Structures are given as C-alpha cells and as structure tokens.
Amino acid sequence: MSLKLFFAPGASSLAAHILLREAEIPxxxxxxxxxxKLWSGGHYDQINPKLYVPALMLPSGDVLTEGNIILQYISDHAPSKHLLPANHELDRYRALEWLNFIGMEIHKNFITRERHGGVAANFLAKTRDGQAFTRELVTPRLSYVARHLETQPFLLGDHFSAPDAYFFVMLTWAGRLALDISHWPSLTAFFERVKSRPAVAETLQIEGPPHSLTPEG
Ligand SMILES: N[C@@H](CCC(=O)N[C@@H](CS)C(=O)NCC(=O)O)C(=O)O
Structure with missing residues (x-):
C-alpha cells in the first residue's frame, strides 16, 4: 500500500499534496x-478524530496528522529532493522556525471563528467583516515575509523547500480573501515562481476549485 493523503481542495492539505508531487513519492x-465529515470509506472520524485535513495514512496503516509533521515526513522520505535541510543542522531549525511561523502566525490567523451551518468546515471567513478582520491580522505577517523574500527567491534561500509549499497555500488564501499582495513585489514574484513549478501546477489542476466563500456556499 502506498501513502494516502486525505485532503480538501485548497485547504492546508494542499501543501502536503504539493510536497508529495515535488518529492515524487507514490x-x-x-x-x-x-x-x-465523510470520505469514500465512511466517517472521517475513523481516520482523524480531530476532523480536519491533512491526514497522511502510511503503508503500515498508521495515520499522521498535523500539516507541519506531514511535511517533515514527506521531506525526510525523499532526501535527494532537499525539501528540508538535514537533521541537527542549524538550517533545519531555520526551516522548522518557518514552518512554525507559517502554521501559528499565518495559517491560524486565516482561520475564522465564523460557523456557517454549525460546522467549522468553512475555514476562511465568508462574511465581509470577517474577511476584513482576517486581512488585518494577516497583513503584518505577510509584510514580514515579503521583506525576507526581497533578497532571495525562496524562504530558505536559493531552492524550493517544504516551507515554500506551505507559504504558497497561504498566498492562495490571501487571494481568496481579496488581500491584495501586488504592493509586495517580492510576494507576487514568489507566488508566480512557485505556481509555475510543474508539480505545483499539476497539484492545483488535480485539486480543482476550493469551496465557495459566499455565506450560502
Ligand atoms: N493543526 C492543523 C490544522 C489543520 C486545519 O486548519 N485544517 C482545516 C483546513 S485548512 C480543516 O480541515 N478544517 C475543518 C474543520 O476544522 O472542521 C494542522 O496544522 O494540520
């Protein structure tokens, strides 16, 4: 049995999906x-009782959850792709620093407290006020990353790595919430640079459009 990724189109699981294709792991x-909360095999509770994506089922049947841990698992299983620096090196901790920053300071600030139909499933705000509030929370964090990317093409330097996949997903969310990144040329360039990677383009095409952000959708 190969790895099995549980995903929802355009959700944070997109980062793991991109990385699996970059890693060329089956x-x-x-x-x-x-x-x-269903998948083709039944209730999703049986796969991830936390009821969110991503989840990665390993060939052993064990299930890994938490996006950043899944990104590390994928990277470590494709060492020739250099998706994360080697363990114990300072660069590895820099990479983990980025993953944590993206997870805690960007991803979490994108997630709305709104509940439509009583479920948490629609993770981006659907109301005008909610979207404006998200933009307020996220903008200073994006500005920080924009400054970092002014001097290098990718978060860790010259080559694409796991944090880039995750941050790219955050920029797709920014676009969906009408957070205009065009006044940060480094972010616009980064977005286009990552989007044009064959593995990323293929992933976006396979996932298709994310859920609607209209209150009824
Ligand atoms: N701590 C989790 C959060 C994952 C997460 O926020 N997943 C969202 C999509 S981006 C989700 O599945 N939400 C559904 C829900 O909470 O009901 C991680 O880092 O993987």
Whole structure:
C-alpha cells in the first residue's frame, strides 16, 4: 500500500499534496467532505478524530496528522529532493522556525471563528467583516515575509523547500480573501515562481476549485 493523503481542495492539505508531487513519492488521494465529515470509506472520524485535513495514512496503516509533521515526513522520505535541510543542522531549525511561523502566525490567523451551518468546515471567513478582520491580522505577517523574500527567491534561500509549499497555500488564501499582495513585489514574484513549478501546477489542476466563500456556499 502506498501513502494516502486525505485532503480538501485548497485547504492546508494542499501543501502536503504539493510536497508529495515535488518529492515524487507514490501516493493516492482521498477527498474529505469537511462539512459532512465523510470520505469514500465512511466517517472521517475513523481516520482523524480531530476532523480536519491533512491526514497522511502510511503503508503500515498508521495515520499522521498535523500539516507541519506531514511535511517533515514527506521531506525526510525523499532526501535527494532537499525539501528540508538535514537533521541537527542549524538550517533545519531555520526551516522548522518557518514552518512554525507559517502554521501559528499565518495559517491560524486565516482561520475564522465564523460557523456557517454549525460546522467549522468553512475555514476562511465568508462574511465581509470577517474577511476584513482576517486581512488585518494577516497583513503584518505577510509584510514580514515579503521583506525576507526581497533578497532571495525562496524562504530558505536559493531552492524550493517544504516551507515554500506551505507559504504558497497561504498566498492562495490571501487571494481568496481579496488581500491584495501586488504592493509586495517580492510576494507576487514568489507566488508566480512557485505556481509555475510543474508539480505545483499539476497539484492545483488535480485539486480543482476550493469551496465557495459566499455565506450560502
Ligand atoms: N493543526 C492543523 C490544522 C489543520 C486545519 O486548519 N485544517 C482545516 C483546513 S485548512 C480543516 O480541515 N478544517 C475543518 C474543520 O476544522 O472542521 C494542522 O496544522 O494540520
């Protein structure tokens, strides 16, 4: 059995999906309906009792959750792709520093407290006020990353790595919430640079459009 990624289109699971394709590791996809909490095999609770994506089922049947841990697992299983620096090196801790910053300071600030239909499934704000509030929270963090990317093409330097996949997903969310990144040329360039990578373009095409951000959708 190969790896199995549980995902929802455009969700944070997109980072793991991109990285699996970058790593050229064989895997299969299982789409999760985050509203009904169902997948093709039944209730998603049986896979991830935390009821969110991503989750990665290993060939042993064990299931890994938490996006940043999944990104590390994938990277460590494709060492020739250099998706993360080697363990124990300072650069590895720099990479983990980025992953944590993206997870805690950007991803979490994108997640709305709004509940539509009583479920947490629609993770980006759907109301005008909610979207404006998210933009307020996220803008200073994006500005910090923009400054960092003014002097280098990728977060860790000259080559694409796991934090880039995660940060790219955050920029897709910015776009969906009408957070205009065009006044940060370094972010616009980064977004285009990552989006044009064959593995990324393929991933976006396979996932298709994310859920609607209209209150009814
Ligand atoms: N701590 C988790 C959070 C994952 C997360 O926020 N997943 C969202 C999509 S981006 C989700 O599945 N939300 C559904 C829900 O909470 O009901 C991680 O880092 O992987």
């Amino acid at each position: 895997f299969t996809l299982e789409r999760v309906d985050l509203i009904a």
